[in-house]
Amino acid sequence: MIVVTGAAGFIASCLVSRLNQDNFNDIVMVDNFSVAKKEDNLKGKKIKEYVDRENFFEWLDEHYEDVEFIFHLGARTDTTEFNKDVFDLLNLNYSKQMWNACAEYQIPLVYASSAATYGSGTLGYDDNEATIPLLKPLNPYGESKNDFDIWALQQTAKPFFWAGLKFFNVYGPNEYHKGKMASVIFHAYHQVKERGSMKLFRSHNPEYADGEQMRDFVYVKDVVDVCMFLMHHRKNSGIYNLGSGQARTFMALALNTFESMGVEPNIDFMDTPENLRANYQYFTEANMSKLRSIGYDKPFYTLEEGVKDYVQNYLMEGKYY
Template identity: 75%
Template sequence: MIVVTGAAGFIGSCLVSRLNEANFNHVVVVDNFSVVKKENNLKGKKIKEFVDRDNLFDWLETNYEEVEFIFHLGARTDTTEYNKDVLDLYNLNYSKKIWNACCEYQIPLVYASSAVTYGSGSLGFTDEEATLPLLQPLNPYGESKHDFDKWALAQTAKPFFWAGLKLFNVYGPNEYHKGDMASAVLHAFQQIRDKGSVTLYRSHKPEVADGEQKRDFTYVKDVVEVCYFLMHHRRNSGIYNVGTGQARTFMAVALQTFEALGVAPDIQFVDTPSALHDAYQYLTEAKTNKLRSIGYDKPFYTLEEGIREYVQGYLLEGRYY
């Protein structure tokens, strides 16, 4: 059996689909299943068992001998969450319990970290672990993810294989439920559909033009492909960036979404909310040489390829992956 936490969410449900495509049908999905808005993400998938996130550790105590791998993708992912108790509960302490269970039961583990741990990017975006303690995330969500990365590296007891994945601005199918936390691509699509234009934040840095803020936009199918690779690789434990390695602008996202829809561009700007100024990342760009060095050689979707497939293959028809 393969366990996926956060399985009803965006990346988790896409991973379940990828596992099913490879005939892994004994998938145990873990989540807070009272959140009805995510129910369509798992519809039609081959699932062995549903386990509520609060019951996972009791379930593992009984079933650990049958568990081949754990993907821990569940988290409190709201980057505007400022309740440290909530973030510690789900992003730090719950993750520690999963880590310790994997050590006790000798289960390999892949867990989701985030590029938000890099903060302003002033120290670059290298996933070399020597630089990790120096990073300074810009918000409590980033701090919670960073705290677990640091804790994991400091442990004497480790799963026989583990990997923490710093995910860079993931977009793609099955994120319909995410609301304000959805990707820039989904927001652009919805704005074009509803009003025929896209609104972007103005830059509040004079050296950066409006709309030229850059992120490493990563298609979700690349993320789950890396997860699938690591499930079989099971060597070279550590923390890895998962991104395209090429930062692109929000302007490019908007223009590519218009193009995928065959609509003439109409882009407007609003001021970035002052509350976001100190926590706003103007650039993220994954250094991917470490992941490549362990044998992952598949090309990542370009922004053009990913947006075209997402818009035309999923969003226009309201499809799920």
Template identity: 75%
Template sequence: MIVVTGAAGFIASCLVSRLNASNFNDIVVVDNFSIAKKLPNIEGKKLREYVDRETFFEWLDANHEQVEFVFHLGARTDTTEMDPAVFDVLNLNYSKQMWQACVRYNLPLVYASSAATYGDGTLGYTDTDEALFPLYRPLNPYGDSKNDFDNWALQQEEKPYFWAGLKFFNVYGPNEYHKGRMASVILHAFRQIEQTGSMVLFKSHNPDYEDGGQMRDFVYVKDVVEVCYFLLHHRKDSGIYNLGSGQARTFLDLALNTFNALGRTADIQFRDTPEDIRDKYQYFTQADMSKLASIGYDLPFTHLEDGIADYVKNYLVPGKYM
């Protein structure tokens, strides 16, 4: 059996689809299944069992001999939440329990970290120098929680025989319908264009960037789950890895390509970045992907133009899930 936590969420549900596509059907999905808006993400998938996240460790104690691999992708991901205690519960303490359980039962583990650990990027976006990790200063409690766990993991004497932490950059794609404000700008763009014919982007409050010129490493969720699938079979070279496309693009690029995928004439307006995130806003992110390549991952990452076209035309317009 393969365990996937956060399974009704965005990335994890797409991973379940990828596993099903390769005939991995004995999948144990772990989540808070009382959140109804996420449930369509896993409808129709081939699954072995549903386990509530609150009772998962008791389940694992009883069933660990049947488990082959653990993908721990469940997390609280709201970057506007400013109470660190909220993230301590799921992102830090629950992850520590997961790590310790995988050590105890000799299970390989892949877990979700985040590019939010890099903060404003002053120290770069490389995953090769672990001595830098304690020096990172994330811009919000969400990023702190992910960085705290990465550093805790690196300090442990007892580790799973194989483990990998994946620093997700700006992931977009199908199955993010439930994410509200935290959904990708592409989903927000699609909805705005459909409703109003126009798209609103944040103004730049940094003189080094024009309005719409803010740059992020946007990575298609299908590429993300391919990396997870690779690690399922690789099971060596433990460590923390960036997971982006390796290419920063502007929000203007993103908006223009969304209009293009819809066959619409671009109409883009700008408004002030909300004050609650303005001082903690990343203006540039770009993953250094050489470390993942060095262990043998050689599939190309989807160009933004192609990813947006696939997402819009094959999922957003028809309202389909992956």
């Protein structure tokens, strides 16, 4: 059996579909299934069992001999949430419990970290584990992810294989339920569909023109392909960046969304909310050499390719992955 936590969420539900494509059908989906807004992400999946996240470790104590691999992708991901207790509970302490269980039962583990750990990027975006304790995230979400990375690197008891993945700006199908935390592409599509125009945040940094803020946008299909690679690879444990390796502007993202929809560009700018300005990242770009060095050689979707596939094959069709 393969366990996927956060299984009804965005990335994890795409991973379950990808596992099914490769005929892995004994999937144990772990989540808070009382959240009905995610139910469409579960449709059509080949699943062995659903386990509520609060009951998972009792379940694992009984079934660990049958578990081949765990993808721990469940987390609280709201970067505008400032209640540290929420992140300590769901992102830090639950992940520690997961790690300890995988170490005890020697189950290989891939878990979700985040590019939010890099903060303003003053130390760069290299997944060098020696610099991880020096990083200064800009919000409690990033702090919770970095705190766990630091803790994991300090442990002497480890799963026989483990990898932490620093997800950059992931976009793609199955994020319909994420509301304000969905990708800019998702929001842009719906704005253009409703009124023929879209809004981007104005730059409040003199080094960047409006719309020229840059992010490493990575398509979710690439993310799940990397997860599959690591499941089969099972060596070279450590923490890895997972982005496209190429920073692109929000303007490029917006223009590609319009083009994929067949609509003439019409872009307005609005002020970045004041509560976000101090912690706003103007540039992110994953150094992907570490993952490449262990044998992952598949090319990543370009922004043009990813936006077109997402918009035309999912958003316009109302489909899930």
